[in-house]
Amino acid sequence: MFAAYASRIDRDQPLNGLELGERPAPEARPGWTTVNVRAASLNHHDLWSLRGVGLAEDKLPMILGCDAAGTDQDGNEVVLHSVIGQTGHGVGPEEPRSILTERYQGTFAEQVTVPSWNVLPKPKELTFEQAACLPTAWLTAYRMLFTNAGVRPGDSVLVQGAGGGVATAAIVLGRAAGLRIYATSRDEAKRKRAVELGAIEAFEPGARLPQRVDAVIETVGAATWSHSVKSLRPGGTLVISGATSGDRPSHAELTRIFFLELKVVGSTMGSKDELEDLLAFCATTGVRPVIDEVLPLDRAREGFERLAAGDQFGKIVLTCS
Numbered sequence: 001m002f003a004a005y006a007s008r009i010d011r012d013q014p015l016n017g018l019e020l021g022e023r024p025a026p027e028a029r030p031g032w033t034t035v036n037v038r039a040a041s042l043n044h045h046d047l048w049s050l051r052g053v054g055l056a057e058d059k060l061p062m063i064l065g066c067d068a069a070g071t072d073q074d075g076n077e078v079v080l081h082s083v084i085g086q087t088g089h090g091v092g093p094e095e096p097r098s099i100l101t102e103r104y105q106g107t108f109a110e111q112v113t114v115p116s117w118n119v120l121p122k123p124k125e126l127t128f129e130q131a132a133c134l135p136t137a138w139l140t141a142y143r144m145l146f147t148n149a150g151v152r153p154g155d156s157v158l159v160q161g162a163g164g165g166v167a168t169a170a171i172v173l174g175r176a177a178g179l180r181i182y183a184t185s186r187d188e189a190k191r192k193r194a195v196e197l198g199a200i201e202a203f204e205p206g207a208r209l210p211q212r213v214d215a216v217i218e219t220v221g222a223a224t225w226s227h228s229v230k231s232l233r234p235g236g237t238l239v240i241s242g243a244t245s246g247d248r249p250s251h252a253e254l255t256r257i258f259f260l261e262l263k264v265v266g267s268t269m270g271s272k273d274e275l276e277d278l279l280a281f282c283a284t285t286g287v288r289p290v291i292d293e294v295l296p297l298d299r300a301r302e303g304f305e306r307l308a309a310g311d312q313f314g315k316i317v318l319t320c321s
Helices: 044-050 134-148 165-176 188-197 225-230 254-259 272-285 297-309
Strands: 002-006 018-022 032-041 069-071 077-080 111-115 119-121 156-159 180-184 201-203 213-218 232-240 263-266 291-296 315-319
Touching: 002 297, 018 297, 044 297, 077 134, 119 272, 134 165, 134 213, 134 232, 134 272, 156 165, 165 180, 165 188, 165 213, 165 272, 180 188, 188 201, 213 225, 225 232, 225 254, 291 297, 297 315
Parallel strands: 156 180, 156 213, 180 201, 213 232, 232 263, 291 315
Antiparallel strands: 002 018, 032 069, 032 111, 032 315, 069 077, 077 119
């Protein structure tokens, strides 16, 4: 079957390790379900995998891709939850939790197999392309906002780095839930787009906000860390799920964190129950993922290049015929 996969690790030039070509189709195994992939979306996790973060050399070659929507062996339309081993279903009870492609072949292929527990019904209101955007970036944003930030309608939230998948999801979901959203981006066009999607205002990184916020959604890391901490009200919450600009800020702002009793919460992906809630939320409210571009799987390299350059606003989706 045709697939986009990591053939080698290159920490400095990750796309050098990306290959497009034939790979073996997944083999049937007890307790697992094979899905015919109709759409799969890119995440920064895929770029990090090509750098060897979370992906060991002895696992190569590894088909990339965490997210997918498609049809199961009975023709049912489904969405995949990409956290493997969360409950032990389909794997050994002692196996640690992992994200698809860290241990098991991913979704950038004509077929993928996952534990049957990880397969959810796709709401009829969502297209395959829309549904394929939800299991990683949108689920991460959903958990950051509604589980870990603990915000309520009317609260204020700063979203750093508008344009990225998680940040875009947080803007759209936050607006739909009645939050007052502020956003940042280095790019003027992305700031304008953030406002169109529901942010009250969008600023250049580091700009002073009209007010201190109840929570910050942080995925950028070192470049925006100090601004995130300084933007919080006393007792506010900073939720971090990524560090695309690096994980070692020049100033940790520890004095401000303890003096203002700020909370710093790490967040990774989300549970199957949260994904079910997110799917229902989108189906019933009309909220839809923001899609930057849809490409056929054989043009996956173009999508990776666009993601690596940071040119996208929203999700890049790959489709299989």
